[in-house]
Amino acid sequence: MKFAILTLFPEMLEPFLHGSILGRAIEQGVIEIExxxxxxxxxxxxxxxxxxxxxxxxxxxxxxxxxxxxxxELKSKVKGQRSKVILLTPQGQQFTQATAEQLVTDDRDLILxxxxxxxxxxxVRSIVDRELSIGDYVLTGGELPAAVxxxxxxxxxxxxxxxxxxKDESFSTKSSITLEYxxxxxxxxxTPISQQLGELTVPDILKSGDHQxxxxxxxxxxxxxxxxxx
Numbered sequence: 001m002k003f004a005i006l007t008l009f010p011e012m013l014e015p016f017l018h019g020s021i022l023g024r025a026i027e028q029g030v031i032e033i034e035x036x037x038x039x040x041x042x043x044x045x046x047x048x049x050x051x052x053x054x055x056x057x058x059x060x061x062x063x064x065x066x067x068x069x070x071x072x073e074l075k076s077k078v079k080g081q082r083s084k085v086i087l088l089t090p091q092g093q094q095f096t097q098a099t100a101e102q103l104v105t106d107d108r109d110l111i112l113x114x115x116x117x118x119x120x121x122x123x124v125r126s127i128v129d130r131e132l133s134i135g136d137y138v139l140t141g142g143e144l145p146a147a148v149x150x151x152x153x154x155x156x157x158x159x160x161x162x163x164x165x166x167k168d169e170s171f172s173t174k175s176s177i178t179l180e181y182x183x184x185x186x187x188x189x190x191t192p193i194s195q196q197l198g199e200l201t202v203p204d205i206l207k208s209g210d211h212q213x214x215x216x217x218x219x220x221x222x223x224x225x226x227x228x229x230x
Contacts, residue, residue: 003150005034007035017033083108093133104156113146
């Protein structure tokens, strides 16, 4: 699967998207991530991509013609109808685990547009396939939302993670239990020094070696976490 992110600040995304698990997936050829600088499609000597809003007001607005030229070129590199253009915007549908799973099932390359400044020319909405939002809050730009979408989708693709890592994880739509059970590792007991707490221990059931009882305990704990009132 290929991800192309159209942004004014590709340097913001480079360290995150080319490190850790995603970096290894790129090296192994499982995924491809292309960071595209929107200014490459500007036509004037100043590489302008925005302008003042009609009707007045603060800030600058990203131009539809520049974005359209970029999308036309990026889509021309994909054979057939293999790409889907996603606009990251506060007005978009909330991005969830179900959305990520759907995008994987669609099996189409993704072109993500990360906005900046005051926003987009409204006509940009007419040339995209979908609008997504990662939450009801305001960020300085769409780079972080684009990275969130890429990370959530890419980790579900075959070959990116060990399939066992995806079993029973939080928010999976394959189960009515939406939160994962608690995890523990060594040491068996520990007294925190950062807060005044007593000794914290690992539940005995996890050290019992009885895999049937461990599975039942984990299922029960996941259910309690899922249904616990906020």
